[in-house]
Amino acid sequence: MNSKKAVEFQGGVEQHKEGLPRRTFLQGVGVGAGAVGLLRSEAKAAPLTGDGTQAVGPGPAPIILIVNGKTYKLELEPRVTLLDALRNSLDCTGAKKVCDRATCGSCTVILDGAPVYACTVLAIEAQGRDVQTIEGLSTPDKPHAVQKCFVEHDAQQCGFCTPGFVMACKAFLDKNRYPSPDQVQSELGGNICRCGTYAGVRQAVLDAARELS
Amino acid sequence: MAIEYSWAPPEEGRLYGGLRIDRIDGPDKAAGRAQYSYDRNLPAMLVAKLVASPHAHARITKIDTSAAEKIAGVRAIEIISPVGAEIQWVGTEIVAVAADTEEIAHDGVAAVNVEYEVLAHLVKEENLTKAGSRVSPETEKTDGNPDEAFQKADVVHEGYYGCATLAHCCLEPHGQVVDWDEDEIIVYASTQAIGAIGADLAKTLSADKTLGQNVSPSQVRVVTPVMGGGFGSKFSIDSWGIACAKLAKRTGRPVKLMLDRDQELMVAGARPSLYGNVKVAAQRDGTLTAYQAESWSTGGVAGRGTPPLPYLIEPPNRKTRHLVVSTNTGPARAWRAPNHPQAALLTMCAYDDLAAKLKMNPLEFFRKNLALTQRPEVYRTQLDKAAELMEWKAKWHPAGEDPRPGPVRRGIGVSIHTWGGRPHDSEVRVTIHPDGSVVAECGTQDVGTGTRTVLGVVVASSLGLPVSEVQVKIGDTMYPPSGASGGSTTVGGVASAARRAAKFALVKLKEEVAPSLGVTGEANPQIESRFARLAVKADLNRQMTWRQACNKLGARSISVIGRQPEPGGGKLADSGVGGVQMADVSVDTETGIITMNKMVAVQDCGLVINLKTAESQVYGALIMGISTALWEERVYDEASGKLLNADMEFYQLPGIGDVGELVVHVMTGVYDDRGVIGLGEPPVISPGPAISNAVFNAIGVRVPTLPLTPDKVLSALKVTKGGRA
Numbered sequence: 034m035n036s037k038k039a040v041e042f043q044g045g046v047e048q049h050k051e052g053l054p055r056r057t058f059l060q061g062v063g064v065g066a067g068a069v070g071l072l073r074s075e076a077k078a079a080p081l082t083g084d085g086t087q088a089v090g091p092g093p094a095p096i097i098l099i100v101n102g103k104t105y106k107l108e109l110e111p112r113v114t115l116l117d118a119l120r121n122s123l124d125c126t127g128a129k130k131v132c133d134r135a136t137c138g139s140c141t142v143i144l145d146g147a148p149v150y151a152c153t154v155l156a157i158e159a160q161g162r163d164v165q166t167i168e169g170l171s172t173p174d175k176p177h178a179v180q181k182c183f184v185e186h187d188a189q190q191c192g193f194c195t196p197g198f199v200m201a202c203k204a205f206l207d208k209n210r211y212p213s214p215d216q217v218q219s220e221l222g223g224n225i226c227r228c229g230t231y232a233g234v235r236q237a238v239l240d241a242a243r244e245l246s
Numbered sequence: 247m248a249i250e251y252s253w254a255p256p257e258e259g260r261l262y263g264g265l266r267i268d269r270i271d272g273p274d275k276a277a278g279r280a281q282y283s284y285d286r287n288l289p290a291m292l293v294a295k296l297v298a299s300p301h302a303h304a305r306i307t308k309i310d311t312s313a314a315e316k317i318a319g320v321r322a323i324e325i326i327s328p329v330g331a332e333i334q335w336v337g338t339e340i341v342a343v344a345a346d347t348e349e350i351a352h353d354g355v356a357a358v359n360v361e362y363e364v365l366a367h368l369v370k371e372e373n374l375t376k377a378g379s380r381v382s383p384e385t386e387k388t389d390g391n392p393d394e395a396f397q398k399a400d401v402v403h404e405g406y407y408g409c410a411t412l413a414h415c416c417l418e419p420h421g422q423v424v425d426w427d428e429d430e431i432i433v434y435a436s437t438q439a440i441g442a443i444g445a446d447l448a449k450t451l452s453a454d455k456t457l458g459q460n461v462s463p464s465q466v467r468v469v470t471p472v473m474g475g476g477f478g479s480k481f482s483i484d485s486w487g488i489a490c491a492k493l494a495k496r497t498g499r500p501v502k503l504m505l506d507r508d509q510e511l512m513v514a515g516a517r518p519s520l521y522g523n524v525k526v527a528a529q530r531d532g533t534l535t536a537y538q539a540e541s542w543s544t545g546g547v548a549g550r551g552t553p554p555l556p557y558l559i560e561p562p563n564r565k566t567r568h569l570v571v572s573t574n575t576g577p578a579r580a581w582r583a584p585n586h587p588q589a590a591l592l593t594m595c596a597y598d599d600l601a602a603k604l605k606m607n608p609l610e611f612f613r614k615n616l617a618l619t620q621r622p623e624v625y626r627t628q629l630d631k632a633a634e635l636m637e638w639k640a641k642w643h644p645a646g647e648d649p650r651p652g653p654v655r656r657g658i659g660v661s662i663h664t665w666g667g668r669p670h671d672s673e674v675r676v677t678i679h680p681d682g683s684v685v686a687e688c689g690t691q692d693v694g695t696g697t698r699t700v701l702g703v704v705v706a707s708s709l710g711l712p713v714s715e716v717q718v719k720i721g722d723t724m725y726p727p728s729g730a731s732g733g734s735t736t737v738g739g740v741a742s743a744a745r746r747a748a749k750f751a752l753v754k755l756k757e758e759v760a761p762s763l764g765v766t767g768e769a770n771p772q773i774e775s776r777f778a779r780l781a782v783k784a785d786l787n788r789q790m791t792w793r794q795a796c797n798k799l800g801a802r803s804i805s806v807i808g809r810q811p812e813p814g815g816g817k818l819a820d821s822g823v824g825g826v827q828m829a830d831v832s833v834d835t836e837t838g839i840i841t842m843n844k845m846v847a848v849q850d851c852g853l854v855i856n857l858k859t860a861e862s863q864v865y866g867a868l869i870m871g872i873s874t875a876l877w878e879e880r881v882y883d884e885a886s887g888k889l890l891n892a893d894m895e896f897y898q899l900p901g902i903g904d905v906g907e908l909v910v911h912v913m914t915g916v917y918d919d920r921g922v923i924g925l926g927e928p929p930v931i932s933p934g935p936a937i938s939n940a941v942f943n944a945i946g947v948r949v950p951t952l953p954l955t956p957d958k959v960l961s962a963l964k965v966t967k968g969g970r971a
Contacts, residue, residue, distance in 0.1 A: 126285035127278020132894035167278035184272035191694030192275030193417040193474030218903035229869030231902040
């Protein structure tokens with residue numbers, strides 16, 4: 034069951050076309066041309082290596098993140114994930130650290146319009162890109178339709194998976210305003226809830242779709 | 247002055263008893279604003295990480311932290327398991343390293359050098375013959391005359407059943423932030439027991455001479471407004487909590503120490519396994535006469551406990567013998583309804599097989615034997631309701647005789663369960679302020695069950711206000727004490743205490759406003775409070791709004807503490823519930839893959855405070871139960887003693903598309919007069935046996951052990967049917 038879920042989630046949102054797994058990336062920095070594109074333009078202080086590739090780290094390097102429309106200048110080691118940067122440096126703690134290896138979806142944020150597992154994107158990969166977190170989704174007075182419907186259908190218990198689930202649902206509905214119940218089941222398989230709130234989530238997503246369309 | 251605390255008769259406008267009310271912390275959780283322990287970022291806070299044992303059984307011969315100490319940004323190191331300590335399971339915490347950042351803490355952990363004398367280990371217990379001297383007898387019990395009953399029985403069935411050890415896999419890992427000020431230690435802990443862990447911590451810290459300080463429990467404050475799942479595994483301060491506090495003391499800075507995911511799965515919670523050879527007997531008409539089980543389990547190196555066998559349906563003649571296997575695996579912790587799901591499996595599956603041998607529809611078989619339970623009438627009603635919701639009559643066929651053609655076979659199964667759920671001790675303070683605001687305070691914690699909302703509903707309903715008018719403050723030991731959230735004891739405890747506090751506070755308010763309403767004599771029976779208005783019952787024109795009434799208090803607030811238990815306070819809670827569940831599955835006999843089509847749960851829990859969150863408990867239990875039936879298992883490597891699936895790729899939990907249709911029927915209005923009874927445990931008991939029985943019904947052979955993985959399905963088909971698939 035999980036293999037099916039993983040394939041569908043990757044296929045559905047293509048997040049791995051954007052980012053390399055952490056270790057592959059570190060190996061690739063400085064030696065492969067493929068890494069150049071990932072660094073974007075912001076690591077200006079980095080020296081050039083023999084083949085002209087920019088290298089940064091292992092110490093802190095300047096990293097610029099654009100989160101919920103605001104620009105932040107940070108000094109982070111290149112190994113710091115987007116999730117850790119959000120949680121530890123920007124105090125955006127809505128995205129949760131659970132599996133820390135792209136399995137459970139609790140850290141889901143929206144990167145350039147597509148949902149990604151922030152635990153498996155390096156902060157340095159997200160430079161200059163549009164990072165949307167749950168903190169930017171709504172205000173207390175004006176919740177997003179997905180959030181409203183999560184409350185109404187009690188699609189949360191302990192609530193630890195909820196912000197990630199809400200972001201995944203939001204991204205899903207952005208792409209598909211008229212989802213079928215089957216699509217909800219197959220496309221949202223990348224988020225794990227331990228308390229078992231899926232019955233509520235199913236209804237919440239369909240209701241939110243109605244509200245948004 | 248006599249106050250009517252009881253829940254009944256239904257008051258007009260009451261909020262409990264069947265309404266579906268939104269979780270009051272729902273908007274904060276859905277917006278990511280709810281702040282969990284893991285989310286606490288305090289000024290100058292350090293992050294600590296743990297060195298974990300790579301061995302399942304070993305003695306520590308050397309710990310060298312010098313290289314770690316030299317790393318810039320590493321601030322303090324605390325040894326948890328000293329040289330000479332015997333490690334009894336893989337992942338055991340050895341050293342905690344606190345550093346400026348999480349990354350540096352991980353570097354520090356990697357730089358600690360620990361040497362071990364590796365000892366022989368045992369990590370698997372299913373095959374008893376390999377367990378040798380690590381097996382010890384736990385209990386043996388005989389009732390009636392089982393030997394004679396088996397001899398005289400018309401039909402006897404013998405079978406082997408079991409289920410593997412599981413992990414709790416809480417999404418928020420165990421851990422805490424400790425902020426040690428001079429006079430106060432604040433522990434932001436992911437815990438189910440804010441009222442207990444502070445005293446534990448104080449005691450342990452006082453015993454540590456190197457700290458040179460006595461710590462009184464009154465100095466420790468535990469703060470847990472929300473927590474990310476516990477399921478029975480988060481009652482203790484744990485070694486990492488103590489290490490975290492010591493690191494905070496030594497550095498003078500707040501420290502956050504949360505377990506990494508692999509550690510969470512290795513050390514922070516396991517549900518014991520249970521395996522057994524079971525023998526059951528019945529008369530030709532299906533009346534059960536005897537049950538016998540030779541069972542064994544492991545709860546880690548020292549985990550003990552006896553499963554309640556036979557479970558729930560107790561034939562007059564019984565013989566049970568239980569053995570415990572000491573294994574070098576992460577230790578057992580309470581897991582929703584401790585021992586019940588395992589015992590239910592070793593009972594309901596054997597009965598189901600016996601029913602098949604009798605050529606009886608299992609629903610009829612269970613009905614026939616309800617007299618052997620504590621509450622036959624409850625189960626009879628529930629079996630009927632569940633059968634209706636499952637369309638049992640239309641769907642059932644004899645085991646293995648699905649009339650539809652093709653390799654995918656469909657089947658249904660049933661199981662029943664019980665749980666206590668008595669109320670724990672609790673206090674709740676209700677304060678009515680002159681501006682009309684109402685505050686309910688309780689030192690309980692909401693572990694995701696909806697406790698905060700329960701308090702809001704009870705207090706609001708008892709005062710005649712909407713839930714939005716009550717501010718609920720929980721998750722802090724500054725509030726009146728309450729019990730740990732375990733064993734489905736919370737809802738009865740906090741609801742009863744809140745009811746008494748609110749009712750008594752309302753009487754006081756009525757007395758304050760009586761003169762203004764022209765009421766003389768005892769105010770309480772003459773004045774009613776509904777829909778945020780107080781009115782004279784004999785003349786409803788004499789009334790005032792809630793706010794006007796509270797204004798009469800002048801500068802004083804009314805503050806009342808309600809208690810559970812309270813002599814003379816009426817019986818507001820009870821224990822003992824019943825539930826029935828049915829599963830509908832499809833089994834692909836070519837691949838062995840089981841697909842959930844549908845599950846039905848019918849559950850009694852006395853008086854329902856909030857139907858919405860009550861139903862969520864049952865939905866959640868069904869999903870967790872399906873997960874344990876089909877996927878969950880801690881897989882240890884026999885050779886290395888390591889936990890092979892200490893991550894969430896291979897410790898598999900279902901996603902939204904894996905659980906099928908779920909139908910939940912919480913009984914309301916039927917048992918309201920019993921009062922409130924806890925609900926977290928009971929519905930998680932039956933999914934395993936109900937699903938196993940459904941698979942048996944589908945394919946006609948028993949897959950003996952959970953999880954019902956494809957390989958086991960295929961091998962069961964091969965063994966029994968000679969490769970029919």
